[in-house]
Amino acid sequence: MSKALTADEAIVSCRNLWKVYGPDPHRYVSAHNAGVGALDGHTAAVRDLTFDVRPGEKLVVMGLSGSGKSTLIRCLTRLVEPTSGEVIIGGRDVTKMEPAELRGLRRDECSMVFQHFGLFGHRTVLQNAAYGLEIKGVSRKEREQRARDVLDTVGLSGWENRYPSELSGGMKQRVGLARALASDPQILFFDEPFSALDPLIRRDLQDELLRLAKDIKKTFIFITHDMAEALKLGDRIIIMKDGQIVQVGTPEEILLHPVDDYVRRFTADASRAHIVRVGTVASESKSISVETSAFDAVKVLDDSGNDSAIIVDSHGRPLGYINRSKLLSVGHNDPVGSLHVPVPIISSDRTLHDATNLVMDGNNPVAVIDSEGRLVGVVDTRLLLAALVDLPDHRKEFADLSR
Amino acid sequence: MAAVSSFRIMTTVTKIAPEQETPRAEMQEVETKKSRTRRELNHVVSGLKPPYSSRARRVALYLGLLVAVLSVSSVVGQQFPTSFRVPFGSATEAVFEWGVDHLAWLYEPVAESLEDVLVSMQFMLVDLPAPLLALLLIGIAYARCGPLIAGLLTVALGFVISVGLWDETLQTLVLMVVAVVIAVILGILIGVAAQMNRRFEAFVLIALDAMQTFPVFAYLVPIVFIFGPGNTGALIVTIIWALPPVTRMTILGIKTVPSESIEAATSCGSTGWQILRNVQIPLARPSIMAGVNQTVMFAMSMAIVAAMIGAGGLGQSVWGSLTRLAFGQALEAGIALVLFAIVLDRVTGQGKKSTGHGLFSDFRTLVTTTGAERPALVKRAFQQHRRTILTAAVLFAGTIYISMVPALRFANFETPPESLRLSFADPVDQAVDWLNLNLGFILDVVVDGIQGYVLNGVTALLLAIPWPTVFFVVVGASLLLRGIRGAALAAAGLLGIGVLGMWEAAAITLGIAGAAVLVALFIGLPIGAVMSRSIKLERTIRPVLDVMQTLPVFLFVIPIVVVLGTGAVAGLLATVLYCLPPVIRLTNVALRGVDSETVEAATSTGATVWQLLRTVKIPLGMPTIMIGINQAIILSLAMAVVSAFIGTPGLGQALLTGVVTARLDLGIEAGVAMFLLAVVVDRLVTGVNRKIQAHSHLVPA
Ligand SMILES: Nc1ncnc2c1ncn2[C@@H]1O[C@H](COP(=O)(O)OP(=O)(O)O)[C@@H](O)[C@H]1O
Numbered sequence A: 001m002s003k004a005l006t007a008d009e010a011i012v013s014c015r016n017l018w019k020v021y022g023p024d025p026h027r028y029v030s031a032h033n034a035g036v037g038a039l040d041g042h043t044a045a046v047r048d049l050t051f052d053v054r055p056g057e058k059l060v061v062m063g064l065s066g067s068g069k070s071t072l073i074r075c076l077t078r079l080v081e082p083t084s085g086e087v088i089i090g091g092r093d094v095t096k097m098e099p100a101e102l103r104g105l106r107r108d109e110c111s112m113v114f115q116h117f118g119l120f121g122h123r124t125v126l127q128n129a130a131y132g133l134e135i136k137g138v139s140r141k142e143r144e145q146r147a148r149d150v151l152d153t154v155g156l157s158g159w160e161n162r163y164p165s166e167l168s169g170g171m172k173q174r175v176g177l178a179r180a181l182a183s184d185p186q187i188l189f190f191d192e193p194f195s196a197l198d199p200l201i202r203r204d205l206q207d208e209l210l211r212l213a214k215d216i217k218k219t220f221i222f223i224t225h226d227m228a229e230a231l232k233l234g235d236r237i238i239i240m241k242d243g244q245i246v247q248v249g250t251p252e253e254i255l256l257h258p259v260d261d262y263v264r265r266f267t268a269d270a271s272r273a274h275i276v277r278v279g280t281v282a283s284e285s286k287s288i289s290v291e292t293s294a295f296d297a298v299k300v301l302d303d304s305g306n307d308s309a310i311i312v313d314s315h316g317r318p319l320g321y322i323n324r325s326k327l328l329s330v331g332h333n334d335p336v337g338s339l340h341v342p343v344p345i346i347s348s349d350r351t352l353h354d355a356t357n358l359v360m361d362g363n364n365p366v367a368v369i370d371s372e373g374r375l376v377g378v379v380d381t382r383l384l385l386a387a388l389v390d391l392p393d394h395r396k397e398f399a400d401l402s403r
Numbered sequence B: 001m002a003a004v005s006s007f008r009i010m011t012t013v014t015k016i017a018p019e020q021e022t023p024r025a026e027m028q029e030v031e032t033k034k035s036r037t038r039r040e041l042n043h044v045v046s047g048l049k050p051p052y053s054s055r056a057r058r059v060a061l062y063l064g065l066l067v068a069v070l071s072v073s074s075v076v077g078q079q080f081p082t083s084f085r086v087p088f089g090s091a092t093e094a095v096f097e098w099g100v101d102h103l104a105w106l107y108e109p110v111a112e113s114l115e116d117v118l119v120s121m122q123f124m125l126v127d128l129p130a131p132l133l134a135l136l137l138i139g140i141a142y143a144r145c146g147p148l149i150a151g152l153l154t155v156a157l158g159f160v161i162s163v164g165l166w167d168e169t170l171q172t173l174v175l176m177v178v179a180v181v182i183a184v185i186l187g188i189l190i191g192v193a194a195q196m197n198r199r200f201e202a203f204v205l206i207a208l209d210a211m212q213t214f215p216v217f218a219y220l221v222p223i224v225f226i227f228g229p230g231n232t233g234a235l236i237v238t239i240i241w242a243l244p245p246v247t248r249m250t251i252l253g254i255k256t257v258p259s260e261s262i263e264a265a266t267s268c269g270s271t272g273w274q275i276l277r278n279v280q281i282p283l284a285r286p287s288i289m290a291g292v293n294q295t296v297m298f299a300m301s302m303a304i305v306a307a308m309i310g311a312g313g314l315g316q317s318v319w320g321s322l323t324r325l326a327f328g329q330a331l332e333a334g335i336a337l338v339l340f341a342i343v344l345d346r347v348t349g350q351g352k353k354s355t356g357h358g359l360f361s362d363f364r365t366l367v368t369t370t371g372a373e374r375p376a377l378v379k380r381a382f383q384q385h386r387r388t389i390l391t392a393a394v395l396f397a398g399t400i401y402i403s404m405v406p407a408l409r410f411a412n413f414e415t416p417p418e419s420l421r422l423s424f425a426d427p428v429d430q431a432v433d434w435l436n437l438n439l440g441f442i443l444d445v446v447v448d449g450i451q452g453y454v455l456n457g458v459t460a461l462l463l464a465i466p467w468p469t470v471f472f473v474v475v476g477a478s479l480l481l482r483g484i485r486g487a488a489l490a491a492a493g494l495l496g497i498g499v500l501g502m503w504e505a506a507a508i509t510l511g512i513a514g515a516a517v518l519v520a521l522f523i524g525l526p527i528g529a530v531m532s533r534s535i536k537l538e539r540t541i542r543p544v545l546d547v548m549q550t551l552p553v554f555l556f557v558i559p560i561v562v563v564l565g566t567g568a569v570a571g572l573l574a575t576v577l578y579c580l581p582p583v584i585r586l587t588n589v590a591l592r593g594v595d596s597e598t599v600e601a602a603t604s605t606g607a608t609v610w611q612l613l614r615t616v617k618i619p620l621g622m623p624t625i626m627i628g629i630n631q632a633i634i635l636s637l638a639m640a641v642v643s644a645f646i647g648t649p650g651l652g653q654a655l656l657t658g659v660v661t662a663r664l665d666l667g668i669e670a671g672v673a674m675f676l677l678a679v680v681v682d683r684l685v686t687g688v689n690r691k692i693q694a695h696s697h698l699v700p701a
């Protein structure tokens, strides 16, 4: 789980954020804090949220519709005025900003992309993309040049002089993205930007966004109600329900350790291949040093009840694979080093998807190594399949690889 | 009053959403009240326990109440007692007299500058060579709407010239342009200001409602009293009448800008002013333009009314001829008005289907673009603005040519050239005479029949009901439909009508309006239903409805008076014609608008056309149909004054007498009574509407 950050480590941090709709929102919050029951006739769209966003991270907020995601993201730049709590962006408390300071923040540091694009139908694509710069007072020439550049980045060059009504949905959202990027903000907010698009177009834009995120070092706060999208895009995911956080974690943590049935219902159908890392599912394997003699190696196998093992060098790096029958067919004192067959190697932070080819290529297991190249475990076909379809307790059951 | 109905749809529709909270609260109030009365009733009829359903009990309760009211009524008497009479009119007159004596310094400068504007505009137009002016107008029509409307305008101008109404036309146009420009500027300013301040907005909306419910003739009287008869008074009346649509549509347009667009601008760091200028107003433009269009049509519809208080122009020709019973001339001027109304509607309306960006912005794009896309852009710009460019070229050449040829430079269209002269005033008058001589007896029988058996009957019935009965029934209904406040309003309104001494007149007006609405429903509902089943029929009927709604009301009157002569029956028929279009239109819209999947679902179960209509389309379309009926009722009341011109008795008659004899007291009293009647009826009808909507379960509870 993510550890708490200090205020200056985080680029955005929310402290006890509330947004209550109704006749007397403040009384609702103080009643809640005092432990008196909830007031009637109010909707608490955001309830006492606290979380941090690290610089450069892609944070996805995910939840069913009505869970308060839109309200939350709008509270961050006060498009919706929070009822209480703090929002700290770049070290400054947004909730205490004067209007002019707030506008400065919106002009220079944050941008937002909207579900229904929020384009200005009376302006050309170019003028839409240049809008933020125009507001900042950048000269026409300069802002149009910059707008052309970002339009090019999102694949819209040649469309500058069209009007939004002439574009398809996917292209409209590219304009929305260009408009957000044009002012070169530190933080980008996305409120379900792809929800209104067709699945194929949606995937294109998700890939486009991932590509962009790799090129530019910006912080993304991304809202979605689609678990697959959250898993694909997020470095970290916040799962919301009724205005509260249910779980925070990396996609893998969420997938493998859902805290409750609400989260489990989302993860049940999620595809694990691209999320779960090999290191997480690899089973421990007996490792035998190259210098060991065949006789000693058989004894090691006997003791552990295994039929096979990985041979490692003095640093623990895997060299090859060996099994009992092979050991028994040679002289007692031959060192195992000369007996092993080569073993495929995969780094533990690669995904199951990456491991599939290696595992299917040969009959033998694949050795999983850590960042220093040391053996951490092995995966084989059965283990991989079990992990992909989420069989319970597969690790225990397949602890012995060669049974 | 032309485009009233399409406009009313808007307001009614928008009204539904924001007010949903209140009626629900009110309804709950009514619910609890109902259950309480039910319990009390249980007490009363404690012998009659259950098997009686709650409905039976309710009916029993209402019957009992009715009997009680009737017995009270028979004691109190039938006519509203004259001893309650309040001299509201003469009091108002005194106030106005004081105002005219002491406050003239306040409004006279305004009046004078308005007068100056009108006069100088008129001079300007007179100075302009008449052929050039005609060319300019046709050019504008062509650039905006293409050859068809330009052709229509050419015909209209040709017609006006050949019947010798050129000067009158110019006068009308000047009055319209000045009134519309002022109304639009004021309206947009008010609309924008309302957008900035919630409280101001609430005030404006209430004021607009009042302005539109108030019969225009009611403020005719005080304005004539203050400004005297003439163009200035007419201008002010026209401005007041034409102001609401553009104001309302500005407010509506700004309000309905998608919130994401505003958020997008806000999240870029725009100031409130920048959002207004860059986002809200541009995106509200289509709505504002629709408002301007309605404002123009409202102003046009005042042409004849303006003439009644001394404005010159086409309206004067219609009105003057009508009062002299010179139908031929009235018809000529009337046709001119209709032609111009249609052209103006098109020119200020949707116009060409452009994507909403103008010559200027396209041109700027051209200038700032370089490189490969340029030729394509140039081509596109030429294609899109071909008409404008063509018009500009023709105008340019025309100006040079006209200024070089003295015969054209000093041409005067006031007296038509011999070769073009045309008049069908005489033949029309002859035809009318012939008609009256030869067919008069048949028509007389029909008219007398309707008068004797229908109108007299209805009126007699309404007058025979003792006033307390009417009072309690209406107030009771308001209580059920709109809660305590609605009931209080209804009570105040009815008593107001009574103490103004207008009870009887109001009853007659209501009777005629009600009869007209019933007839209109009888004709309109089936037409609308048939229309909704055939695209061909819709294509045919729609333009007819459009034209009917574009016409100044008075024009309905001319042919009817020609055929039927004056009297209540002619008034009834004119009212029926006037309130028919919204019924047909909204019935059609309602039945067509039913979700196609729902219709398919019903059809796939094997429903016949009639079953489909009865079980699916009518129930689902009911709320919309009710809006049409609502509009018809309001329009029929608005028609009361107009039908008074052709001899229909009632409130309109009193108001008209006030205007014609310059009796401020009578005019004010009749006007206020009319207003109260309209408000009470409107509330009741919208109350019924909401009940139906609530019971339709179409909106989530
Ligand atoms: N302006 C508002 N007034 C009252 N309630 C609101 C308003 N905006 C949102 N809500 C309520 O707050 C809750 C969260 O809404 P929202 O943030 O839009 O959810 P999401 O974006 O997750 O679908 C919902 O129950 C919604 O009804």
Ligand SMILES: [Mg+2]
Residues within 6 Å of the ligand: A069, A070, A071, A192
């Ligand atoms: Mg949302």
